[in-house]
Amino acid sequence: xxxxxxxxxxxxxxxxxxxxxxxxxxxxxxxxxxxxxxxxxxxxxxxxxxxxxxxxxxxxxxxxxxxxxxxxxxxxxxxxxxxxxxxxxxxxxxxxxxxxxxxxxxxxxxxxxxxxxxxxxxxxxxxxxxxxxxxxxxxxxxxxxxxxx
Numbered sequence: 001x002x003x004x005x006x007x008x009x010x011x012x013x014x015x016x017x018x019x020x021x022x023x024x025x026x027x028x029x030x031x032x033x034x035x036x037x038x039x040x041x042x043x044x045x046x047x048x049x050x051x052x053x054x055x056x057x058x059x060x061x062x063x064x065x066x067x068x069x070x071x072x073x074x075x076x077x078x079x080x081x082x083x084x085x086x087x088x089x090x091x092x093x094x095x096x097x098x099x100x101x102x103x104x105x106x107x108x109x110x111x112x113x114x115x116x117x118x119x120x121x122x123x124x125x126x127x128x129x130x131x132x133x134x135x136x137x138x139x140x141x142x143x144x145x146x147x148x149x
Contacts, residue, residue: 035092035115038062040143058140062089071098084111094122105129111138118142 037060047126060069067087073080087096095112106129113122120140126133 034084036062037067037089037094037115037120041120041140043138043145056140057143060084060087065089067094067096069096070099078108094120107133113138116143 022146025056039060041058041060043053044055047053054074056074057072058069060067061070067084067089069084070081071084073082080098082098084096084098088094093114094114095110097108097110099106099108101107107126109124109126111122111124118141120138120142122138123135124138125135
């Protein structure tokens, strides 16, 4: 006995596969959207030679797939603003680099982190003059007064 296939079945199979694929893409985009780092973040680092703690501020902005921002660090007479570079979000992980030059020396710090609510947790790794340097855990909090504006 020969079974005849219904002409709608191949169409339904194709439609089901397309729906599943679109759902997976939407889920990945939703995950990246949920990981929106836009805002002002801050944390403190110990001062040099036992000095007072230093408050660091990071201002990030996500526009489409492009992540831009500035790292603001306290200085003796005024704060220093440094543009971030290579800002990316992939699979819920955010990364960027900050390059600083002082006294003929260059340091590049790579920040990688995940966002949970109003908290950033991740790592920084610093390279000085092309030589691998320190790696540290990093945690920052979203400035809620900035978000309320």
